[in-house]
Amino acid sequence: xxxxxxxxxxxxxxxxxxxxxxxxxxxxxxxxxxxxxxxxxxxxxxxxxxxxxxxxxxxxxxxxxxxxxxxxxxxxxxxxxxxxxxxxxxxxxxxxxxxxxxxxx
Numbered sequence: 001x002x003x004x005x006x007x008x009x010x011x012x013x014x015x016x017x018x019x020x021x022x023x024x025x026x027x028x029x030x031x032x033x034x035x036x037x038x039x040x041x042x043x044x045x046x047x048x049x050x051x052x053x054x055x056x057x058x059x060x061x062x063x064x065x066x067x068x069x070x071x072x073x074x075x076x077x078x079x080x081x082x083x084x085x086x087x088x089x090x091x092x093x094x095x096x097x098x099x100x101x102x103x104x105x
Contacts, residue, residue, distance in 0.1 A: 004098065005078045012073070017103040022070045025078075025101040027085055029065040031094040037063035040092040065094075073101060 013019055027049075031037040041053045049067035056062055071077065078099070089096040 005082060006075055008100065009073060009075060009078070012101065012103060015103050016105055017101075018105055019073050021072070021104045023073050023101040023104050024068050024070050025073065025099045027067045027081070027099045028097040029067070029085070029089055029092075029094050030060075030097055031063045031065065031092065033093070034063060036092045036094060037065060040088070040094055041065050043088065043092070 009019060017023070029040060031040060037053060041051045044051045044065065044067045049069050051068075052066040054060075054064040054066070082096070082099070085096040088094075
């Protein structure tokens with residue numbers, strides 16, 4: 001995940017994103033069980049993230065949780081969050097699927 005984050009930042013910069021400006025990255029989790037999905041969403045809310053919880057659908061048979069927060073995209077911060085989110089996902093028997101953000105010029 002650490003190398004992926006660096007690649008994402010490089011690609012965003014190539015696409016014209018000003019990485020010095022605040023972005024609103026989305027951090028995505030997948031959970032098979034409704035109870036665990038709600039517990040994970042609540043914990044993310046307590047960490048001051050804006051959280052969306054999406055029910056399973058045909059194209060995605062698991063609960064999806066998307067956590068957002070406005071921040072400057074610095075590699076050290078993203079790497080730290082990725083490690084924290086991996087541990088958080090493990091505690092809730094979920095998977096952390098990574099992050100993405102829109103281009104900010």
